[in-house]
Amino acid sequence: MLDITSLRAGIAEREILKGIDLNVKAGEVHAVMGPNGSGKSTLAQVLAGNPAYEVLGGSAMYLGEELLELEPEIRAQKGIFLAFQYPVEIPGVTNAYFLRSAYNEIRKARGEEEVDPLEFLDIVEDRMKLVEMDSSMLNRSVNAGFSGGEKKRNEILQMAVLQPKLAILDETDSGLDIDALRIVAGGVNALRRPDNATIVVTHYQRLLNYIVPDFVHVLANGRIVRSGGKELALELEERGYDWLLDAA
Amino acid sequence: MTDAVLTQSPESPGVDDVAVTVPHSTRDARAAEYVARFESIERAAEPLWLGAQRRAAIETFAQLGFPTSRNEDWHFTSVSPLLDRAYAPRDAGTSGLSAHDIAPYMFAGDWQTLVFLNGHYMSHLSRITSGAGVFVGPVSAALKDDLYARLVERHLGGLADTRTHAFSALNAAFAGDGAFVHVPPETVAPHNVHLLFVTDDSAAGALVSPRNLIVLGHHAEATVMESYVSIGNANYFTNSVTEVYVADCARLRHYKIQRESASAYHVGSWYANQGRSCAYEAFSFAIGADLSRTNIATLLDGEGSHVSLDGLYLVNGDQTVDHQTSVIHAKENCTSHELYKGVLDGDSHAVFNGKVYVHPEAQKTDGKQSNNNLLLSEGAHVDTKPQLEIYADDVKCTHGATIGPVDSTALFYLKSRGIGPEIALRLLTYAFAAEVLEELTIPEVRDELERLAFERFAVGA
Numbered sequence: 224m225l226d227i228t229s230l231r232a233g234i235a236e237r238e239i240l241k242g243i244d245l246n247v248k249a250g251e252v253h254a255v256m257g258p259n260g261s262g263k264s265t266l267a268q269v270l271a272g273n274p275a276y277e278v279l280g281g282s283a284m285y286l287g288e289e290l291l292e293l294e295p296e297i298r299a300q301k302g303i304f305l306a307f308q309y310p311v312e313i314p315g316v317t318n319a320y321f322l323r324s325a326y327n328e329i330r331k332a333r334g335e336e337e338v339d340p341l342e343f344l345d346i347v348e349d350r351m352k353l354v355e356m357d358s359s360m361l362n363r364s365v366n367a368g369f370s371g372g373e374k375k376r377n378e379i380l381q382m383a384v385l386q387p388k389l390a391i392l393d394e395t396d397s398g399l400d401i402d403a404l405r406i407v408a409g410g411v412n413a414l415r416r417p418d419n420a421t422i423v424v425t426h427y428q429r430l431l432n433y434i435v436p437d438f439v440h441v442l443a444n445g446r447i448v449r450s451g452g453k454e455l456a457l458e459l460e461e462r463g464y465d466w467l468l469d470a471a
Numbered sequence: 472m473t474d475a476v477l478t479q480s481p482e483s484p485g486v487d488d489v490a491v492t493v494p495h496s497t498r499d500a501r502a503a504e505y506v507a508r509f510e511s512i513e514r515a516a517e518p519l520w521l522g523a524q525r526r527a528a529i530e531t532f533a534q535l536g537f538p539t540s541r542n543e544d545w546h547f548t549s550v551s552p553l554l555d556r557a558y559a560p561r562d563a564g565t566s567g568l569s570a571h572d573i574a575p576y577m578f579a580g581d582w583q584t585l586v587f588l589n590g591h592y593m594s595h596l597s598r599i600t601s602g603a604g605v606f607v608g609p610v611s612a613a614l615k616d617d618l619y620a621r622l623v624e625r626h627l628g629g630l631a632d633t634r635t636h637a638f639s640a641l642n643a644a645f646a647g648d649g650a651f652v653h654v655p656p657e658t659v660a661p662h663n664v665h666l667l668f669v670t671d672d673s674a675a676g677a678l679v680s681p682r683n684l685i686v687l688g689h690h691a692e693a694t695v696m697e698s699y700v701s702i703g704n705a706n707y708f709t710n711s712v713t714e715v716y717v718a719d720c721a722r723l724r725h726y727k728i729q730r731e732s733a734s735a736y737h738v739g740s741w742y743a744n745q746g747r748s749c750a751y752e753a754f755s756f757a758i759g760a761d762l763s764r765t766n767i768a769t770l771l772d773g774e775g776s777h778v779s780l781d782g783l784y785l786v787n788g789d790q791t792v793d794h795q796t797s798v799i800h801a802k803e804n805c806t807s808h809e810l811y812k813g814v815l816d817g818d819s820h821a822v823f824n825g826k827v828y829v830h831p832e833a834q835k836t837d838g839k840q841s842n843n844n845l846l847l848s849e850g851a852h853v854d855t856k857p858q859l860e861i862y863a864d865d866v867k868c869t870h871g872a873t874i875g876p877v878d879s880t881a882l883f884y885l886k887s888r889g890i891g892p893e894i895a896l897r898l899l900t901y902a903f904a905a906e907v908l909e910e911l912t913i914p915e916v917r918d919e920l921e922r923l924a925f926e927r928f929a930v931g932a
Binding site for chain 2: 271272273274275294295296298299300304305307310311313314315316320321324325328329332364381385
C-alpha cells in the first residue's frame with residue numbers, strides 16, 4: 224500500500240528525516256517509535272502533506288502513485304488520514320458542518336453523491352458511539368474548548384466518518400488518561416479491516432497494549448535504526464532508547 | 472496572527488508627511504459647485520426652521536470644504552475619488568421599480584418597510600401599518616401632521632455635527648426625504664422597521680441625502696434596520712445622516728447593511744444620545760461601494776447605560792471601507808462594548824478608528840474595544856487606530872487590534888480532511904466573521920448577513 228524509500232525531509236533548511244525506508248501492506252499495523260526529536264512527527268506530517276515541511280529527496284509510493292507530489296486534500300481524498308498530535312481549534316465552524324464538508328468532499332472526489340445534513344446525521348451519530356461521544360459535540364465549534372481527551376476522540380471520530388485506507392496516528396495517546404486511551408484505541412481497532420492499514424507514531428509503548436502492531440520501527444536521528452515485531456516495543460519499554468542510539 | 476494590544480494612541484500625524492492627492496484648487500472648486508447648486512435648487516414649500524437649518528449648513532460647508540488628509544479623522548482615507556464630479560440631487564422622476572425588483576432585499580417575518588428610490592419615498596412599495604401610537608413613515612409625511620411636525624422640529628438637527636463635519640453639513644443642506652421613527656414612552660414597537668434605500672441606474676451622478684430621525688421615549692423598544700442597496704452599477708454618492716434619541720430605560724437595536732453599487736460612494740453618519748439605564752446596539756455591515764465611510768457617535772449622557780458597537784466589513788478589489796466610532800462616557804456606570812471585524816481581499820483598504828472618551832465624572836466606566844482584520848491577499852491593507860482618552864480614575868477600559876492572514880495550521884487541518892483550498896478558505900473566513908454575527912439577536916437578520924458574508928468570498932481568494 225505504502226512504499227517509502229530514502230525519504231528525506233526537513234523544515235526551515237534543517238534536515239530532519241535523513242533517509243527513511245518503510246513498507247506498509249494492507250491489513251498491517253506499524254508502530255513508529257523513537258525518542259523526542261527523532262523525526263516521528265515529521266514523518267507523519269510529511270506523509271499528510273503539511274506544506275511547512277520540505278521534501279528533500281526520496282519517494283513515497285501509495286497505491287502505485289507518488290504521494291509526495293499530491294496536495295494534502297488530494298491525499299485525503301485518496302484515503303490518507305492523519306490524526307493530529309495537536310488537533311486544531313476552529314471557532315465558528317461547527318463539528319457537524321466540518322465533518323459533513325469533509326465527508327462530502329471525499330465522496331465527490333470518488334464520484335459519489337453528496338449526502339444531505341439529515342442523512343449525514345444518521346451516519347455520524349452511528350460513528351459517535353464508537354468513541355463514546357455525545358451528539359451535543361456536533362454543534363460545538365471544531366475542537367474549540369475541548370479537553371485533551373475530547374480532541375483525540377474527535378480525531379478518531381473523523382477517522383471513523385472518513386474511513387481512510389491508511390491512517391496515521393501521531394502521538395494519539397499523549398495527554399490521555401487510561402479511560403480515554405481505552406476508548407480511542409477501541410475506536411481504532413474497530414475500524415481495522417483487511418484492506419486498510421495503520422501507522423501508529425508513539426513515544427511510549429502503552430498505546431501498543433491496546434493497538435497491537437504487526438511491526439515496530441525505531442526512529443532515531445532521522446533514520447529507522449531497528450525494525451522488529453511487537454516484542455521490540457516491550458524491549459524499548461524496559462530498556463529505553465539509549466542502547467539503540469548508541470548502536471546507531 | 473499578531474495580537475497587539477495598544478495601550479496608547481499613535482501620535483497624531485504630522486502635517487509635513489501628508490500627501491495631498493487632489494490639488495486644493497480642485498477640492499475648493501468642487502465644494503464651490505455644491506454651494507452654487509444649493510442656491511439654484513427649487514424646493515417645495517417646507518417649514519421655515521428647516522430652511523434655516525439648510526442655509527446655516529451650506530454656509531458651514533462653504534467654510535469647511537471637503538476634508539483633506541490633514542484632518543486627523545481623514546488621515547487614512549482620501550475623499551478625492553468623490554471629487555471626480557459634483558453630484559446633484561435628483562427629482563423623483565418616474566420610476567419603473569416594482570415590488571418584484573426589491574423583493575430580494577426585504578426581510579421575511581414581521582417587518583415594516585419604508586422604501587426610498589434615489590432619495591425619494593416610494594409609498595406604493597412601502598409596507599407600513601400604524602399601531603400602538605408608533606409613527607413609522609417618511610419625514611415628509613410627519614411634517615404634514617401637527618403633532619409629529621413638532622416632534623421632528625424638536626429633534627431634527629439636534630445631534631448631527633454640522634459644525635465640524637463637512638459631510639453632515641452637506642447632508643443638512645441637501646437633505647432629501649428620510650424616515651421618522653417615533654416610539655412613545657413605555658411602548659414596544661410591534662414590528663421591526665426596515666428603511667430600504669434603493670438606487671438604480673438612473674441614479675448615475677446623483678447625490679442622495681437621506682435624513683433619518685429615530686426617537687424612543689422612556690422604556691420604549693424598537694429595532695431599525697437601514698439598508699443601502701443598488702440595482703445596477705451606477706456611480707452616485709449617498710450621504711446619509713441618522714439622528715437617534717434613546718431616552719431613559721429605552722432599548723434600540725440599530726443596524727445598517729451597506730451594499731451599494733461597486734462604483735458608488737457612501738458616507739453614513741449616525742449620531743446618538745442616550746439617557747439613563749438605556750441600551751443602544753449599533754451594528755454596521757459593509758460589503759459594497761467603491762469608497763464607504765461610516766461614522767457612529769454616541770453620547771452616554773445618563774448613568775448605567777450601555778452601548779454596543781459592532782461591525783463586519785468584507786471588501787476586495789480596490790474598495791476602501793472606513794469606520795469611525797466615537798463613544799463619550801459622560802456619566803457613571805456605563806458600559807461600551809465594541810467589536811469590529813474585517814476581511815480584506817485584492818487591493819482593498821480598511822480603516823478603523825475607534826475613540827472612547829471618558830469624562831472625569833464617568834467613574835466605573837467599563838469600555839472594551841477590539842478590531843480584528845483578516846487579510847486574504849498581499850495587496851490588502853488596514854489602518855487601525857483605537858484611541859482611549861480617560862479622565863476618570865476608577866474605570867476599566869481595554870482596546871486591541873489584530874491584522875493577519877489566515878491561520879496556515881487551520882488551513883492545513885481542513886485540507887488534510889479532504890477539503891480543497893477554496894472551500895477551506897471560505898470556511899475559515901466565515902468562521903472569522905461568525906463571531907461578530909453572533910451578536911445579532913434577530914434570526915432573519917443574522918441569517919441574511921451570514922449568507923451575504925459567505926457569498927462575498929464564494930470565489931476563493
